[in-house]
Amino acid sequence: MSRIGKAPISLPQGVSVTVASNNLVTVKGPKGEISRMVDPDITVQVDKETNHILVQRPTDQKRHRALHGLYRALIHNMVVGVSEGFKKTMEIVGVGYKATVNGQIIDLSLGFSHNLFLELPKEVKASATAEKGKNPTLTLESFDKELLGMVCAKIRSYRKPEPYKGKGIKFEGEVLRRKAGKSAASAKK
Numbered sequence: 001m002s003r004i005g006k007a008p009i010s011l012p013q014g015v016s017v018t019v020a021s022n023n024l025v026t027v028k029g030p031k032g033e034i035s036r037m038v039d040p041d042i043t044v045q046v047d048k049e050t051n052h053i054l055v056q057r058p059t060d061q062k063r064h065r066a067l068h069g070l071y072r073a074l075i076h077n078m079v080v081g082v083s084e085g086f087k088k089t090m091e092i093v094g095v096g097y098k099a100t101v102n103g104q105i106i107d108l109s110l111g112f113s114h115n116l117f118l119e120l121p122k123e124v125k126a127s128a129t130a131e132k133g134k135n136p137t138l139t140l141e142s143f144d145k146e147l148l149g150m151v152c153a154k155i156r157s158y159r160k161p162e163p164y165k166g167k168g169i170k171f172e173g174e175v176l177r178r179k180a181g182k183s184a185a186s187a188k189k
Contacts, residue, residue, distance in 0.1 A: 005068030008052040009076050012083040017053055019044050025075060029082025031143040032123065036074060039067050044075065053079070081143040088152050092136045094167035097159075099128045099138045106138070110159040110169075124151050137172065 011017065015029040023038040038044055041064060045054045053075060057068040080086075092099055092110075100107045106126055108116040120126055123142050130136040138155070142148040152171070161168035163179040170176065 003069075005055055005057065005065070005072045007072065008047075008050075008054055009072065009079055011046075011051045011053065011079065015079055015083050017046050017079070019046060025078070027075070027078040027082050029079075029143075031082050031085050034078045034082060034144055036078065038071050038075075042067050042071050044071070077145045081145055085141055085143050086145045086148050087139065087141045088148060089172040090138045090140070090152065090155065091170050091172055092138060093161065093170065094159075097167070098130060098136045101126045101128045101138075106155070108155070108158060111167075116158055118155065120151060121147060123147055138169075 012029075015027065017028075018026045020026070023040055023042070023044070024035055025038055025044055026033065026035045041058055043056045043058075045056070046052075047054060055068060055072040055075065057064040092108075094111060096109065097111060098109045104120045104122065104124075104126075106118045106120065106128075108118065110116060120140075123144050124147065125141045127139050128136065129139070140148060140152060142151075156169045156171075159168045161170045161174075161176050163177060164181050166176050166178065
């Protein structure tokens with residue numbers, strides 16, 4: 001049996017879960033509301049007495065085992081998202097590179113001849129900080145983990161960190177594999 005799939009999901013205070021007849025799971029909490037369709041083979045049960053969600057599969061087929069753990073993890077992320085939320089911080093490394101946030105629009109200055117503008121979905125909140133002596137940071141928050149990851153990947157795709165000087169947009173705490181550069185030219189001199 002799937003170790004992840006068989007673990008019950010505990011519901012925090014203020015979070016409610018409804019399962020429709022067509023396997024549409026809706027999670028409501030203080031931060032927002034998320035809905036997701038679950039495969040018809042997988043059953044989702046809400047136990048009101050113990051305040052837990054149970055995800056069950058019909059057989060031990062490979063497909064059912066895979067879906068069991070997948071949907072349990074997705075529903076758990078929905079519950080954590082509407083109760084606590086998710087947060088990702090990105091560092092912008094490079095001379096003159098910066099980001100500013102105006103409402104739901106991020107203005108990125110990344111060394112191109114023009115600034116890049118990205119409009120955020122209404123579920124995502126952003127803030128930018130620039131302290132002297134440190135790289136500018138961009139912090140994104142949302143209750144939807146999947147959407148937050150997609151927005152972060154889009155921002156990172158504008159200027160991925162390069163391996164020689166490390167310039168670009170990277171996640172906070174991300175370790176980059178650095179390359180040495182042209183050492184052969186300096187050895188000849």
